[in-house]
Amino acid sequence: MDWGSLHSFLGGVNKHSTSIGKIWLTVLFIFRIMILVVAAEIVWGDEQYDFVCNTLQPGCKNVCYDHFFPISHIRLWALQLIFVSTPALLVAMHVAYRRHEKKRQFSKGDQKCEFKDMEEIRKQRFRIEGSLWWTYTSSIFFRLIFEAVFMYAFYFMYDGFRMPRLMKCNAWPCPNTVDCFVSRPTEKTVFTIFMIAVSSICILLNVAELCYLLTKFFLRRSKKAGNSKQQPNHENKEETKQNEMNELISDSCQNTVIGFSS
Amino acid sequence: MNWAGLYTVLSGVNRHSTAIGRIWLSVIFIFRIMVLVVAAESVWGDEKSAFTCNTQQPGCNSVCYDHFFPISHIRLWALQLILVTTPALLVAMHVAYQQHQEKKLLVLTGHADPKHMEEVKKHKMRIAGSLWWTYVCSVVFRLLFEAVFMYIFYMLYPGYQMMRLVKCEAYPCPNTVDCFISRPTEKTIFTVFMLVTSSVCIILNMAELVYLVVRACARRGQHHSNPSSGKSSFYGHKHSSEYNQNEINQLLTEQDGSLKDMLRRNSGLQEKGDRCSAC
Numbered sequence: 001m002d003w004g005s006l007h008s009f010l011g012g013v014n015k016h017s018t019s020i021g022k023i024w025l026t027v028l029f030i031f032r033i034m035i036l037v038v039a040a041e042i043v044w045g046d047e048q049y050d051f052v053c054n055t056l057q058p059g060c061k062n063v064c065y066d067h068f069f070p071i072s073h074i075r076l077w078a079l080q081l082i083f084v085s086t087p088a089l090l091v092a093m094h095v096a097y098r099r100h101e102k103k104r105q106f107s108k109g110d111q112k113c114e115f116k117d118m119e120e121i122r123k124q125r126f127r128i129e130g131s132l133w134w135t136y137t138s139s140i141f142f143r144l145i146f147e148a149v150f151m152y153a154f155y156f157m158y159d160g161f162r163m164p165r166l167m168k169c170n171a172w173p174c175p176n177t178v179d180c181f182v183s184r185p186t187e188k189t190v191f192t193i194f195m196i197a198v199s200s201i202c203i204l205l206n207v208a209e210l211c212y213l214l215t216k217f218f219l220r221r222s223k224k225a226g227n228s229k230q231q232p233n234h235e236n237k238e239e240t241k242q243n244e245m246n247e248l249i250s251d252s253c254q255n256t257v258i259g260f261s262s
Numbered sequence: 263m264n265w266a267g268l269y270t271v272l273s274g275v276n277r278h279s280t281a282i283g284r285i286w287l288s289v290i291f292i293f294r295i296m297v298l299v300v301a302a303e304s305v306w307g308d309e310k311s312a313f314t315c316n317t318q319q320p321g322c323n324s325v326c327y328d329h330f331f332p333i334s335h336i337r338l339w340a341l342q343l344i345l346v347t348t349p350a351l352l353v354a355m356h357v358a359y360q361q362h363q364e365k366k367l368l369v370l371t372g373h374a375d376p377k378h379m380e381e382v383k384k385h386k387m388r389i390a391g392s393l394w395w396t397y398v399c400s401v402v403f404r405l406l407f408e409a410v411f412m413y414i415f416y417m418l419y420p421g422y423q424m425m426r427l428v429k430c431e432a433y434p435c436p437n438t439v440d441c442f443i444s445r446p447t448e449k450t451i452f453t454v455f456m457l458v459t460s461s462v463c464i465i466l467n468m469a470e471l472v473y474l475v476v477r478a479c480a481r482r483g484q485h486h487s488n489p490s491s492g493k494s495s496f497y498g499h500k501h502s503s504e505y506n507q508n509e510i511n512q513l514l515t516e517q518d519g520s521l522k523d524m525l526r527r528n529s530g531l532q533e534k535g536d537r538c539s540a541c
Contacts, residue, residue: 003263023355030271030348033263038344039337046310054320054434165325166433179434181321183310186332194341 003033006085013088015125016095016132020209021140024202028085031198036077040191043184044074050183057175064169064180070157073188077195080150084202087139087146094135095126128213129220137213144206147199154196161196163188265295268347275350278357278387282470283401286463290347293459298339302452305445306336312444319434326430326441332418335449339456342411346463349400349407356396357387389474390481398474405467408460415457422457424449 007029014025047069053061102124128136154161163185170177182188269291276284313327364382389397415422424446431438443449 004267007263007267019355019359026351029263030268030344030351034268034344035341037264039340043334043337050310050324052320052324165328166321179321181324181434183324184328184331184334186328187334187337190333191337 003037006033006082010085010088013092016091016128017088018128018209018212020205020212024205024209025088027198027202027205028081032077032195032202033081035191035194035198036074036081040077040195041074043187043191044072046183047072051180052183053169053174053178053180055174055178057173057178060169060171060174060178061180063171064167064174064178067169067171068167068180068182073154073158073192076150076154076157080146080199083146083150084143087142090139090142091132091136094132098126098132099124128216133213133217137210140206140210140213144203144210147203147206151196151199154192158192161189161192163192265299268344269295272347272350275354278353278389279350280389280470280473282466282473286466286470287347287350289459289463289466290343294339294456294463295343297452297455297459298336298343302339302456303336305448305452306334308444309334313441314444315430315435315439315441317435317439319436319439322430322432322435322439323441325432326428326435326439329430329432330428330441330443335415335419335453335456338411338415338418342407342460345407345411346404349403352400352403353393353397356393360387360393394474394478398471401467401471401474405464405471408464408467412457412460419453422450422453424453 010025014022017025048065051061051065053064055061126132163182165182165185167180167182168177169180272287276287279287309331310327313323315323315326317323361382365379368378368382387393424443426443426446428441428443429438430441
């Protein structure tokens with residue numbers, strides 16, 4: 001199980017996301033996971049090996065490293081990315097449950113079932129409304145919470161986002177205050193700032209998606225309230241078609257970006 | 263997610279690029295990403311461990327390395343390549359959006375059979391209308407990112423040449439200390455190579471920009487000299503019974519060339535004028 005498998009897990013969820021959700025997923029995979037794998041892991045690769053303290057006292061270097069780096073940036077980012085990407089699985093589970101219900105209806109020969117065969121049920125894309133809307137909105141909300149919590153954890157643990165060159169350590173068994181030098185501090189600061197910036201962009205995308213869903217919900221509600229005052233069905237059908245065509249212009253991108261290449 | 267994953271994502275975009283765009287993508291993947299992964303990463307692999315300073319002072323080595331190499335060449339190139347290749351995703355998103363519009367239109371006009379739907383997925387979008395603007399923006403962003411990173415390289419490592427010896431006097435080094443860089447000549451060769459390929463990519467992007475602009479002007483000139491082949495008359499005749507006029511006008515401004523092509527293909531009409539966007 002690695003980042004590639006996570007990519008294949010989440011690629012399927014993409015189909016039922018809004019366009020902002022798809023952009024968010026692309027940003028997550030290309031600007032965060034890929035940067036982590038391709039660059040950041042190498043920068044932090046020698047972090048303990050090259051953490052040097054000005055002392056010959058055995059154990060002092062280990063203790064000081066542990067004191068200043070309770071958990072490495074790389075591991076924190078990995079945890080953050082996993083936590084942030086998994087609420088999407090709530091949506092996947094809900095969609096799978098709905099599909100299962102449709103399949104059951106279909107196999108019972110229910111008249112209300114609008115699908116012609118199992119294949120169509122499998123391929124069908126569900127609209128984000130009803131209970132799926134609540135699940136989707138909750139998943140975005142959880143994403144936001146996880147992002148914020150991890151950003152705070154970073155800030156709290158590393159006192160700001162800058163990596164200093166020199167740290168003074170006097171934990172036992174170090175004899176006195178000892179100078180310890182961090183490996184590649186500037187490069188680490190650059191990547192920390194980069195990851196924080198992309199994390200902020202992801203938070204903004206999530207907030208935008210939340211606003212978009214709320215707006216769509218209220219618009220739909222007001223449309224329904226307006227429609228219920230009108231009358232007969234034959235007029236409504238024509239209007240529904242008209243509305244759909246108007247939505248054709250204003251509706252969001254439905255196709256995946258990641259899946260587009262296949 | 264690694265370079266292979268990025269390749270999968272971007273190879274789909276290739277279909278809707280111009281010929282120069284495809285050459286650019288090949289240069290990026292073969293002469294830059296592949297060289298980075300296969301060669302450059304091993305050259306820079308021991309950059310820190312083999313950076314040696316003429317001192318026993320603990321910490322002096324780390325500090326001097328950090329002073330002379332604030333960010334490694336390899337990481338800068340990795341960032342550059344990622345940022346330079348991602349504007350193509352704007353085009354991919356726009357194409358996906360247009361395909362979705364076409365599919366919905368087919369459903370509403372009752373042409374929603376699998377054959378037509380497949381054709382929507384397979385047919386190549388013309389780079390015209392709003393897609394042209396998206397494409398041009400993506401090329402401009404590419405150029406911008408390339409230029410910015412070349413400038414950053416020049417600022418951080420003036421002259422692009424890797425020195426054999428650097429003199430360092432940052433704390434805790436006691437005095438001015440000689441520090442020796444590992445494989446300086448090999449690093450200089452690869453730096454120059456990556457610089458040259460970056461310049462080639464800049465030239466390709468500029469050529470693509472010029473080509474797109476010239477083609478757009480040529481198309482406009484053709485359109486002005488031949489107004490009778492306007493789309494409105496075709497649509498008015500064929501579809502006025504099926505749509506409200508408002509919807510036709512709205513859809514026309516959105517779909518421009520691509521839908522016109524597809525419906526024309528379906529109705530068996532021929533039209534003169536260029537169609538190939540890869541020419």
